[in-house]
Each structure stands twice: as structure tokens, then as C-alpha cells.
Amino acid sequence: MYTVAFPSFCVHGPRHEEDIMDLVRREVEKCDRLGGFFNMMSMAGGTGSGMGTYITQCLRDTYPHSFILNQVTWPYGTGEVIVQNYNSVLTLSHLYQSSDAILVHENDTVHKICAQLMNIKQISFKDVNKVIAHQLGSVLQPAYTEGASEYNRNPLGDLMKSMVCHPEYKLLGLRNIPQMSETSLAYSVFTWPGLLKHLRQMLIANAKMEEGIDWQVRPPAGGLPPAEKGTHNKQLRFNTSLANLLILRGKDVQSADTGGFMDPALYTSWLPPGVASSTWRTPMSFNRYEKSATLVSNSQFLLKPLDGIVGKAWNMFASRAYVHQYTQFGISEEDFLDSFTALEQIIASYTHL
Amino acid sequence: MTQSIVVQVGQCGNQVGCRFWDLALREHASVNKKGIYDEALSSFFRNVDTRRSDGDNNDISGGKIRSLKARAVLIDMEEGVVNEILQGPLRDVFDSKQLITDVSGSGNNWAVGHKVYGSTYREEIVENLRKAAEHCDCLQCFFVIHSMGGGTGSGLGTFVLNVLEDEFPEVYRIVTSVYPSAEDDVITSPYNSVLAMRELTEHADCVLPIENQSLVDIVNKIKHMSHSGKLGAEIKQSSTIISGQGGVKGQEKPFDAMNNIVANMLLNLTSSARFEGSLNMDLNEITMNLVPFPNLHYLVSSLTPLYTLADVNVPSRRLDQMFSDAFSKDHQLIHSDPKHSLYLACALIVRGDVQVSDLRRNIERNASSLQSIMGL
Numbered sequence: 001m002y003t004v005a006f007p008s009f010c011v012h013g014p015r016h017e018e019d020i021m022d023l024v025r026r027e028v029e030k031c032d033r034l035g036g037f038f039n040m041m042s043m044a045g046g047t048g049s050g051m052g053t054y055i056t057q058c059l060r061d062t063y064p065h066s067f068i069l070n071q072v073t074w075p076y077g078t079g080e081v082i083v084q085n086y087n088s089v090l091t092l093s094h095l096y097q098s099s100d101a102i103l104v105h106e107n108d109t110v111h112k113i114c115a116q117l118m119n120i121k122q123i124s125f126k127d128v129n130k131v132i133a134h135q136l137g138s139v140l141q142p143a144y145t146e147g148a149s150e151y152n153r154n155p156l157g158d159l160m161k162s163m164v165c166h167p168e169y170k171l172l173g174l175r176n177i178p179q180m181s182e183t184s185l186a187y188s189v190f191t192w193p194g195l196l197k198h199l200r201q202m203l204i205a206n207a208k209m210e211e212g213i214d215w216q217v218r219p220p221a222g223g224l225p226p227a228e229k230g231t232h233n234k235q236l237r238f239n240t241s242l243a244n245l246l247i248l249r250g251k252d253v254q255s256a257d258t259g260g261f262m263d264p265a266l267y268t269s270w271l272p273p274g275v276a277s278s279t280w281r282t283p284m285s286f287n288r289y290e291k292s293a294t295l296v297s298n299s300q301f302l303l304k305p306l307d308g309i310v311g312k313a314w315n316m317f318a319s320r321a322y323v324h325q326y327t328q329f330g331i332s333e334e335d336f337l338d339s340f341t342a343l344e345q346i347i348a349s350y351t352h353l
Numbered sequence: 354m355t356q357s358i359v360v361q362v363g364q365c366g367n368q369v370g371c372r373f374w375d376l377a378l379r380e381h382a383s384v385n386k387k388g389i390y391d392e393a394l395s396s397f398f399r400n401v402d403t404r405r406s407d408g409d410n411n412d413i414s415g416g417k418i419r420s421l422k423a424r425a426v427l428i429d430m431e432e433g434v435v436n437e438i439l440q441g442p443l444r445d446v447f448d449s450k451q452l453i454t455d456v457s458g459s460g461n462n463w464a465v466g467h468k469v470y471g472s473t474y475r476e477e478i479v480e481n482l483r484k485a486a487e488h489c490d491c492l493q494c495f496f497v498i499h500s501m502g503g504g505t506g507s508g509l510g511t512f513v514l515n516v517l518e519d520e521f522p523e524v525y526r527i528v529t530s531v532y533p534s535a536e537d538d539v540i541t542s543p544y545n546s547v548l549a550m551r552e553l554t555e556h557a558d559c560v561l562p563i564e565n566q567s568l569v570d571i572v573n574k575i576k577h578m579s580h581s582g583k584l585g586a587e588i589k590q591s592s593t594i595i596s597g598q599g600g601v602k603g604q605e606k607p608f609d610a611m612n613n614i615v616a617n618m619l620l621n622l623t624s625s626a627r628f629e630g631s632l633n634m635d636l637n638e639i640t641m642n643l644v645p646f647p648n649l650h651y652l653v654s655s656l657t658p659l660y661t662l663a664d665v666n667v668p669s670r671r672l673d674q675m676f677s678d679a680f681s682k683d684h685q686l687i688h689s690d691p692k693h694s695l696y697l698a699c700a701l702i703v704r705g706d707v708q709v710s711d712l713r714r715n716i717e718r719n720a721s722s723l724q725s726i727m728g729l
Contacts, residue, residue, distance in 0.1 A: 046638075078716050082642040082698050111713065123710035321645035321697075 011329055012047075013054030021058055028063070036067030036156035038140075039099075041091075044075035044084035049091040053098075060098040067156045070099045071136065074106040074305060083322050085313035090331065092306075093339035096346065101164045103172045104302060105132050109208040116211050119181045134287060135176045138294040143247055143280035152280065162245045162278045163298045165271070168349045169242050173301045175202050176294045177210045190291045192248070192256035199246075199295050200260045206239040206301050219265035240353045241267050241299035246279040250291035253281045268353045300350050310343050354392035355493035355626065357636070358485050359425045360513055363459075363466075363506025365531050366499040367427055367434045368608060373498070373616040374423050374446055380620060384628070390418045393627040397424055398446075399488055422448050424489065426481050428513065430470055430505045431458035451485065453477055459504025463545040466508020474509075478516055486521065493626075494525040494636045496619065497557075501549050502533035502542030511552035518556045525640050528557045529619060532687070534566035558640045559650045561618070564687040568611035574683065575659050618654055618686060624704055634702065643698045653691070655684040672707065676715035 028034055037059050041052030052070070059068055072091070075084045095102055110131050114123045118131070142151040145158055152158055164170055177195060180188065198210055205217040217237055244266070248256050262273045286292050316322065317336060327333070361370030381394055390400040398421040423446045429435045432454050438447065453474055459466040486492050495517050499510030517526050530553065533542040553560050625634040644650045657678040679701065682690040703712065 076713065078713065078720065081638075082700075111709070115710070121710075122708045124708045128709065319645075322641075324647050325641055325644070 013051055013058075016051075017054075017058055020055060021062060024059065024062075033153070034063075034066055035154050036069060036100075036160075037063070038069050038071065038156065040071045040073075042073040042075065043088040043091045044073075044081045045087065048073075049087045053091050053094045056095060057098045067160050068099045069101050069103060069156055069159070070095055071103045071105065073132070074104050074108075076107045076111070077305075077308070080107075083316075083325075085309050085316060086322065086326070086336075088309050089313045089339050089343060090335070092346075093342040096170060096342060099170065100160050101170050101172050103174065103296075105135070105174070106208070106305065113179055113209050117179045117181075117209060119184070131179070134179070135174050135294070138176050138249065138286055138292060139174065139247060139296060141249070141282075141284075141286060143249070143282040145280050146278065151282075158280075159245065159296065163243045163296060165243060165275075168346065169298055169353075171302050171306075171346075171350070172296055172298050174294065174296055175199060175208070176292065177202075178289060178292065179210065182288075185288065190250075190289075192252065192291065192293075195291060195293045196246075196256060196258060196260060199293055203241065203244065203295060203297055203299065204239055204266065205237070206299075208301075219263060239300050241276065241297055242271065242353060243267075243276045243298045244278075245296040246277075247294040247296070248279065248281045248291075249284060249286040249293075250289065251283065251285065253283050253291075256281070256293075300353055303347065303350050306343070306350075307347055310340065310347065314340060354396055355491045355636075356396050356424060356489035357494040357496055357623065357626075358482070358489070358492065359397070359423070359496045359498065360428065360482075360517075361425065362428045362497065362499040362510035362513060363503055364429065364431065364434050364500075365503065366497075366506045366510065367429055367438065369498050369529070369531070369612045369615050370425065370427070371438050371441075371443060372609060372612040373619055374425070374443055376613065376616045376620055378421075378446070388418050390416060390421075394418070394421070395490075396623070396627045398422060399424060401448075421446060423451075424485055426451050426453070426478075426485055428453045428474075428478070428505075428509060430455040430466070430509065432456060451481065453481060459508060461502075461504045461539050461541050461545070463504060463508040463541075463548045466504045466506075466510070467512045467548075468508075470505070470509050471512035475512075475516065478513060479520055482517070482520065486524075492521070492524055494527055495521070497526065497528045498615075498619075499528070500531040500533075501546040502531075502537055502539045503545065506531075507545040507549040511549045511556070514552060514556045525558045525637060526556070527559045527561070527636070527640070528553060529561045529563065529615065531563050531565060531615070534564055534569075537565075554648055554650075557650065559644065559652060561622075561652050561654050562687050563615055563618075563654075565611065567686050567688055568614050570683070571614060571659060571686075572610045578659075614656065614686065618656055621656065621702060621704060622654075625702065634700070639700065643700055645697055649697065653689050654686050655679050655681075655691075656686070657684055659684070672711055673715055673718070676701075676719060680719055 039052060039056055039059075041048035043049050056068060056070060059066070072095070075081070075088065081087070092102070107128065110128050111123060113131055114120045114127050118127070120127050139159070140155060142155070144150070145152050163172055177198060178188065178190060198213065201207070201213050201215060201217075202210065204219060205214040207213040214237070219238060244261055246258055246261060248258075258277075258279050261277045261279075264273045267273055267276045317340075320333075323333065323336070326336075359370060359373065361367045377397055381398075385391065385394065390398075394400070400416075400418055401420050401422050425447065427435055427438070427447065435452055435454050438444070439449075439452075455470065455474075459470065497510060497514060497517075499506035501507050514526060514528065517524070530549075533539065533546060539545070622639070623636065626636050640650075643652055655678075657675045678684050680691050682688075682692070685691065701712070701716070
């Protein structure tokens, strides 16, 4: 089945809806207890973005009380597909309506991780996908929530509870350390304070990986009125968070002190840090790393890339380039404008955190 | 996997088409060692059991290759070229029912091709196309190959394009048009070209214009490289894009070198649709991504490398050189200078052992030197 950009939303989606929902239903029936749906797709192409969005909508309609987490791959900035910005805009605006949370992986970031941290010379898509899979695994593998004595039965639900408290803020980012090649791993030693310090700075300075972290960026001093706080933060390039989830895996995990993440300066003023920050732990190590820490955060980290994509899409739309390809299959100019409006709204909300 | 049908019209169209089928067979032969009729083959060929004589219903899917028939319709108003194909080594690849011929030709007159032969042969053409389409599970694209300067290719070729749009509106029409060069032998070629161009603008999804002069230049460049200096010794003769060696035909004929280039271009264009890869690009993605506005669907194509060296390992430097060459004016199949023109859209189709990181690096390197309108 070959598709053309977003037309798969209008053409192939409905055509195959019955078969797909049938398959889904069979899988759901096999579950004792349905935790939720985890959809994986890209934003740039046709099938992933268009069909993925359509299916998410169908799932939402059919299973209104289930959690839906969409894992979305953000395309390379230099471009994979010429109309990727259109597809991204349409995808994000539609997903916001039907999905509970959108977990974003940026191809550029993962590519850099492969090049600089993993030291891979000739990076193939297999390498990139391996890194993404590792990061996802570090979140979804079993862990204990705070004070629990049994493994978490409902990871997706708890993830949503911790991270997505407000329907306007659904964009989640992942940072996982350490990440390095096999050869380097043999010579490295990790401590929880070290890992947590790095993660915290990565969050604050909006560093996407464990290299090139700007240690100059600091959280603002307390006591500033909210209006001034916004501009102050912008000057500092400080990344304000709405919610953070720490997942710690490995040896001596109980001794790890996550106090640094409870600092109210990290968070927006209308959510107390007690609620905004949570931690899961497990003494089981993950994927050959003796100690590993993952941070899932709902913060301003995606503001710049999002703004970039919307800007480029708008430029293209101004000349109506390629729009005839979309209108041919059922997406009108009105739909485009609605999507742009929705995204501008999201950008504004995150800017004023 | 989807199927495509090639419609070759006129002398030029049929000669280029002939080279295309020859090279396609060669390509599949080198990949498909076990002789199994697989998905890749089915995109351009049917697997037919010729021992059965019940006409059209003898297609076999899967299993060993019995007899391959090209998914093609050959149209020419003169018998010379088509007869030669039928007597040559490719005769078994074509079914006699796939041919439409007449005797006297179009006299280099677009009107004769389009209006006179068009109306005479319309039903037969529709019938033929319909039959070819019925043999396909999922027909995605028609490739029309023709020239713009003559009478049949230009006139009847554009008539066929109209028919395709009427009868198969949802199937893409990708047209490969050979434009006349300055030293063209047909005096009325400007008229024919202009009349045909209007049809192409209105009825084709995508046009790949090719200029004879550029092909000649490329051929000369390769011959020069092969015969001169130490580099000459390192070039694998049979792997230049002008070479038909390893294919079905024995001796090379005059226009063969040039036609091989066009055939190679078509093969490479469709390779992603036929073979697997880590980042597949289907034919409809070409028509989608490269056509920002409906009438602006003329694509300039280029090929690299023109020849491979005897040493198979391609170091990064050479790979990077290949990317740069793709944008240079010496490699374009039509006289144009990409570096000094404005890009609306650009697609890079890569075959072989190339990784994402190579792509990224080269795109970043080259994109800055191109002026482009969309900031992509």
C-alpha cells in the first residue's frame, strides 16, 4: 500500500479502517487489562503521519477511556521529504486532539548521539533506531513508583498522570544517560550524584544529549514576579518545565538523591514541585549500563524546533506550493489554516510557562 | 509491489525503450540469481507460460521464471524499428499483441501523428492498454517514451497521453521526452515540439526532458576518459552507463550509447519502487514532492557516476564527489546549469552502499551552494 503524504489520512485511512480496527480489537481482547495504546510513527512521510493520525483518532473513538501515547519521530532539519513541514503541522495539530501525550524523538538529536556519544562512523538507520529503542525501553520497562512494593501495573497510566496534567501541554521529551559505545563503557564508572547532576543541567539548559551542555545556564533566583520571570528566563535560555519524571535503573538505586529536581525554580509557578516531579526506581540494570537514568519531561524543550517547522510550513503555504496535491485528496486550505492556528496556540502556551 | 507499464511511441521512443528492456533484464539477472519470479520482476515483467495457448490467461505469479514478457505497448507508424526489435534478441520479451504498427509513418508531421493516426488507431490503442492494465494487480504508473521533434513520437505520443488520462485518470503518467538539439535532422521539429509541449503541460503528471546534445556530450566525455591516460585503465568498460555489455544485444549500434543513458536513468528512477531499501521512495513520491504547482512538472535529471572504477571500494571522497557531480552541469541530461539557477525542489535518489550519515553530510555541503526558493 503506497501513499502520498497526508492523503493517506483521507483516502487510505477510511479504506482500511475496518481491517485495522479489527486487528486491534483482537489484540485488545487478548489482554487481561489494557494499559493503553502506544503508537509509533513519523511526522514527515505519508503513511506514518497521515495514517498514524487517522488510526489514533479511530482508537480514541473506539476506546474513549484508554490511554494513548504517540511516539513521533521528528524529521531531520535539513529535510528528508520536501513536504515534511506540511505533514508535521497537520500531524501535530490532529494528534493533539485525539492523543493523550506525544513523545518526540528528533532525528537530528539521535543522529548526533550516534556520532558523538556512540562513536559510530557510518551511521545507518539501524543505529538510529537502536538508540530510540533503547530510550523507549528505559521508560517502558517495569519499575517501582514511589513507595510501591510491587512493579508498576500501569506504566502508561502513571506516565500520563505524572506528565500530562493539562490538555494544552502534551509534548514530552526524553533524555537518557549514559549513552556510549561498548568500548567506552568498559572504562567508565558512574555515580548517581554525577548522573543526576548532568541530567538536571541537561534539562535546565535544554541540552538534548550528554555533550555540549551549557553549564552557565542556571535557574532564576526566586522572588521574581511571574511576568518578569518569563523574560528573565528567556534571557538566560532557561528551560522551564511543567512536569518531570525520573526513572532510575541500576545498582544502589535507593540511595540516589533526586532533590535537585524538586527545586521550585525549575517549574512553572502554577504547579507545586511535589506534584510536578516524580521518580520511579528499580534495582535491575538496563541494557548493559550498570546505572542509567532517564528523564521524561514536559517542558519548553521543543519550542524552537516547533517554531521552526511552523515557520517553514507557513512560508511554503504563503505561495500555496504543493497545496494542490493535498486538496486533490480532501485536505482543504481551511484545514491547513486550522492546523496552523492550533499550533500557534500550543507554541504560545509553552512560551508562557 | 506495484506495476508500471511502458508505452514507447515512434522511432526514438522504441529505440530507447529497447535499450531500457535490455538493461532491465541485465539488472534483474545480476540480482536474481535463482531465477524466481519475484516482486521486483513483476513491476515490469509478466511471467508467462508460453506452452499454453489460451491467449491472455496464462500469467503465472511466483515460482520459477518461465518466460518473461515486458509490460509494454509498442507503437510506431513505420515498421522498420519495431520489426528490427522483433527479429532481434529481445523478440521473446514482447508479445505480438502488444504492438501497434502502420506502414507509411507520419512524415515528421505532428498533425498526422496526432489527428490522423490518433483517430484511426484510438480503439486499438485503448484495447491494448486495457489488456496490459488487466495483467497488473496494482498499476501505478505509465511511462511514456517518445521524442518531441518527429511526427509519430510527438503527435501520436501525445495523443496516447490524452487517452491515458481519459481512460486511467488515477494512474500516474511520467513522460520521458527527447527534445531536439541544435543540429537536428528534422526541419519541422520546432513546430512538432511546441505542439507537443502544450499537450505535455496539460496532460502529463511529470515530464523528464532529455536533450540529445547533452547525451552526446556525456558519451564523448566517457569515451575521452576511457581512452586517455591512466584513469582510462582503471575504468571498468562494461560498467559505464553507456555500455550495453552484459545485456542481450550483441553489437552496439550508433544511438545505443546515448539511449543507454536514458535507459539507465529510468531504471534508477524506478529502482526504489522495485528493490528494498532503508529509505524507500515510491514513484508517487516523485510526482508529489517535485511538483509544487500543477503545471510546473518538468524535471531536470542527472546521473552519477558515469563510470565505475575497477576498484570496487568507493572511498568517501569519491562518494562526496558523486554528490557534487549530480549538481554539476556536465552531468545533466538537458543543457542547464543547476548551480546558477533557482531550485524549486530537488530529490536525490541513491542506490548502493550509502548510509544516512553520508547523505546528511552531502546534503549539508551542497545545499548551501544552491539557490532555492523554499529554503529546504
